[in-house]
Amino acid sequence: MKIGILAVQGAFIEHERMLQSLGCDCVEIRQKSDLCRLDGLVLPGGESTVQGRLLRELDLFEPIKEMIQNGLPVLATCAGLILLAEDISNDSDRHFQTLPVTVKRNAYGRQLGSFVTRASLGRLDSFEMVFIRAPYIEWAAPDVEILSTIDEHIVGVKYKNQIGLAFHPELSCDKRLHESFVKLCQSMGSSL
Numbered sequence: 001m002k003i004g005i006l007a008v009q010g011a012f013i014e015h016e017r018m019l020q021s022l023g024c025d026c027v028e029i030r031q032k033s034d035l036c037r038l039d040g041l042v043l044p045g046g047e048s049t050v051q052g053r054l055l056r057e058l059d060l061f062e063p064i065k066e067m068i069q070n071g072l073p074v075l076a077t078c079a080g081l082i083l084l085a086e087d088i089s090n091d092s093d094r095h096f097q098t099l100p101v102t103v104k105r106n107a108y109g110r111q112l113g114s115f116v117t118r119a120s121l122g123r124l125d126s127f128e129m130v131f132i133r134a135p136y137i138e139w140a141a142p143d144v145e146i147l148s149t150i151d152e153h154i155v156g157v158k159y160k161n162q163i164g165l166a167f168h169p170e171l172s173c174d175k176r177l178h179e180s181f182v183k184l185c186q187s188m189g190s191s192l
């Protein structure tokens with residue numbers, strides 16, 4: 001199982017460690033040639049504006065968008081969720097737009113926007129959720145599966161091959177979400 005982890009900026013190393021501990025081969029994606037025969041892709045947290053700019057500068061934007069549209073399983077956390085979102089309510093930038101949701105950036109405020117809580121995430125109960133200047137999802141298309149809601153705001157969704165989370169599962173010790181992602185990659189078939 002070969003998982004690519006976008007490594008141009010942000011919290012990619014923690015995803016890598018977690019996936020390696022589950023037996024995955026991980027490739028840090030920094031250039032087009034790194035995008036070879038992947039079974040899955042992680043878009044990590046960080047700063048979505050910077051990531052969006054670097055993706056375009058490094059000619060990664062179009063190939064990655066195409067791979068997602070062609071069904072490559074994606075786990076997108078925080079800034080990664082913003083990259084996938086079809087619409088961003090408080091920003092003029094748009095990125096991959098493969099996930100039919102509207103997100104609000106820095107939705108909990110910039111300064112006091114970091115907190116930890118616990119909630120269910122799909123079938124995973126009592127999942128620790130670390131929020132760092134996080135977005136939340138203001139609107140999701142009817143065919144998007146809602147995995148988690150905190151204070152009436154959507155913070156986790158699944159849509160076809162895409163999992164989008166407003167928080168950082170890689171910063172907790174709980175590996176259940178990454179295990180589910182690896183299963184999704186296995187179920188979507190061999191290398192794309």
Ligand code: GLN
Nearest residue numbers: 045046047048078079133
């Ligand atoms: N605030 C960041 C953004 O809007 C996301 C923060 C994160 O990934 N932890 O891009």
